Amino acid sequence: MADKITPRSVDYSQWYIDIVLNAKLADYSPVKGCMVIRPRGFAIWERLRDELDRRFKETGHQNAYFPMFIPMSFLEKEAEHVEGFSPELAVVTHAGGEELDEPLVVRPTSETIIWSKYRDWIQSWRDLPLLYNQWANVVRWEKRTRLFLRTTEFLWQEGHTAHETQEEAEAETATMLEVYRRFAEEYLCLPVIAGRKSDAEKFAGAVATYSIEAMMQDKKALQAGTSHFLGQNFAKAFDVQFQTRDGQLDHVWATSWGASTRLVGAIIMTHSDDKGLVLPPSLAQEEVVVIPIFKNDNKATVLEYANRVVQSLKASGRRVAFDTDDSNTPGWKFAEWEMRGVPLRVEAGPKDAANGTVVMVRRDTGEKSFVSIDDIAAVAATTLATMQKDLLEKARAFRDANTRDVVSYTDLLEFYGKEKKAKPQAAIDGESHEGTAEATGGYARGLWCGSRECEAKLKADLKVTIRNMPSDQQDHVEGVCCLCGAPARHRAIFARSY
RNA sequence: CGGGACGUAGCCUAGCGGCUAAGGCGCCAGCUUUGGGAGCUGGAUAUCGGGGGUUCGAAUCCCCCCGUCCCGACCA
Structure with missing residues (x-):
């Protein structure tokens, strides 16, 4: 068998690929950007999926299944949504030996097709809330793919709920974020930060997006789950109205939330070592x-x-x-x-x-x-239980050791190192490729004014983005933005990310 | 989609214009062994990524295409 696992210190990307391939979790496919999930990899997904499914049902959700083909016109009904997804759509134009009257999109996500049906199913406040989830594959035509972390086709679950009031929908968004947070920590041993995304990073069509963010061993952040408050955007786009308790007509309030096979990649990158895979x-x-x-x-x-x-x-x-x-x-x-x-x-x-x-x-x-x-x-039994706790604590200690509070742009520059790139050992030894980004930095926690300009500047200068604004750290936001010095409005976590 | 590296048996690598493409690992058979990737003997496995061209002759030189990885752009 293969005994070739590139050490993390030499080339972190290659180490990850070596583990996925050598532990027989997945393999490349004949189609660019797609992957074959092998039994040992699928077993991880199955266990993860079953537990998450159990937690969804425990919180009152039901599973359903919607088709993978979506009429192109459906996506176009929500302006931001189609704009966000159009670059990565796969479109079917021919079927049954004939050109189709209307092209069919292979779902990149299912909001549109689901809301087209919710319109039929929702008439009265008595029909609400509607709490559905589906396990499915989706396709997003990615330019640059990585096994498990970003593939053209991937498996995920997507929850889509409809509610009577804004408050109720917002509560659902928060509830599901908490389901993900606890699931990640208790079951996957991934310590995560739960918080709200900046507008620049939010889901196409959402009013607000929340995420859980995990830290990999190369100190980069990885989004491990998302929960969106969709407001009335999709209800208005698909004209989903209901009769309220006092006899008025109103558009329903919506959420959606998802987690994918990317979680398998997160687990591998968080726990494994130079000898191979380490699993909770x-x-x-x-x-x-x-x-x-x-x-x-x-x-x-x-x-x-x-x-x-x-x-x-x-x-x-x-x-x-x-x-x-x-x-x-x-x-x-x-x-x-x-x-x-x-x-x-x-x-x-x-x-x-x-x-x-x-x-x-x-x-x-x-x-x-x-x-x-x-x-x-x-x-x-006791040793396994201990390991489950220890893996979480080890990952948490690593994250905390690589988290720093910053108050100024100078701090950020110093923490991330301006345009710093290290040659991997292989390159120093005279072999192969250009430098991979050095594992510098980690999470920087600082105050932010909320402007898109500051965020864009940080990304351009250091390739660092705002991962999220931790929900439990928004009290006492007093001071100035660590980027521009203007009065701060949020406390944010900054990092390079996958 | 741009820049770079690479593509020879399942995997790694040699061969870099000249005879039947070489070796290691793995695989199969047999023997032998087993407390940190054992040993011996025999065996099978290659449209040299694909197509086109140059040449008496191409794995080797040229062009196009495909794929993987790395960097960038884009993106959840």
């Missing part, structure tokens, strides 16, 4: 791999012993892989299962069989311990 136990296809270590003369004994270990773990509800292959050495298997990101490795050899113990090794820390076979199930 919650997401791992197998939580434990049991590796028997035998010689020909003790093979039967060891396998029987190891099988007892496997049965004990399975009986306690663990997802277990049992690697009985006899053509590879234990060392090879250790490396292989580490690359695959299995959280716990249990080694059972002749010495262990004699002592009634096993060797247990944590993937995240490499820590080894000897455990009695009688305790294996209990110890595995």
Whole structure:
């Protein structure tokens, strides 16, 4: 098998690609910009999806499915929406051997087709709220793609809700942002900052966009989920009116919210190391791999012993892989299962069989311990629970260590380094490509006046953007904008981003 | 969409105008081994990314196209 994982310190982008490919999570496709998700990668998505779906249902949402083909004219009904998406649309012009009367857009998102139906389904305040979600694929023709992080076609869920009042819709937007925040932290071990996007970064057609932002190991930010307050924009575009409690007609208030297979990329980039994938136990296809270590003369004994270990773990509800292959050495298997990101490795050899113990090794820390076979199930359970907490805390500590408060433009310049680019080690060694952006900076937290000009200047000078304005940090915004010195209106998180 | 690098077996690489395209890893068979990526023997696998051109002769030189990666522009 491949043992080629480029160290992060040499080339972070290549490290990420090496992990995705070598851990067999995904592969390239014959169509540019698309990806094939392989079983080990899809298993992560499935677990993530099932848990998120559970949380949606817990908060009162139902699943539905809308078609992937959308009449071009639908998109054109909301001006900002079509303007935002038109550069990345895939359009079907021919079907059934004939040219279509009206081109069909392959959905880049489903607001328009969904609102065209909401118009039929909503008449009275008694029909509200409408809380629907769909799991689907969408297509956005991207110029520059990266496995999981930005692909032409990707999988996601999109929630679309309709409400009686503005307050109710805004509350829904906040509720779903909180669902994402908790899900990211509890289940994916991704510490995130929840907040509102600047106008420049908001969704095409939204009144306000909120996001959760995670920090990758190269200190760049990655948007891991979004929740939009759409106001009455789509209701007006699709003429969705309802009869209010006092007999008036009013347009409904809307939200939409989504998270995608990009989350898989975020998980890989947050937790993994130079040996391969590291996964939160919650997401791992197998939580434990049991590796028997035998010689020909003790093979039967060891396998029987190891099988007892496997049965004990399975009986306690663990997802277990049992690697009985006899053509590879234990060392090879250790490396292989580490690359695959299995959280716990249990080694059972002749010495262990004699002592009634096993060797247990944590993937995240490499820590080894000897455990009695009688305790294996209990110890595995507590160790996995600990790992789930530790991964979050490790990521949080990394983020906090790379977050700095800034008060002036000078601070920002110093933090991010003006146009600073480092040659990767490969280039220094005389090989290959131009420099990749050095892992400088991180999150800068500072005050902002709210002007588009300041934001644009920062992006032009340093490629740094406002990630969001943290919802829980908008009290006591007193002082001046760290960019222009005008009175500040918001506290913002700045970063380079994916 | 612009700039750069690359494309030879599943993967990595050699060959850079001349005979039957070479090696390592992996794969298959057998033997042997197994506590951190074992060893021996035998075997299979290449329209040299695709098309066109130059030439007596092209993996090798030229043109066009396609793809991947990196940088930029664009973008959630």
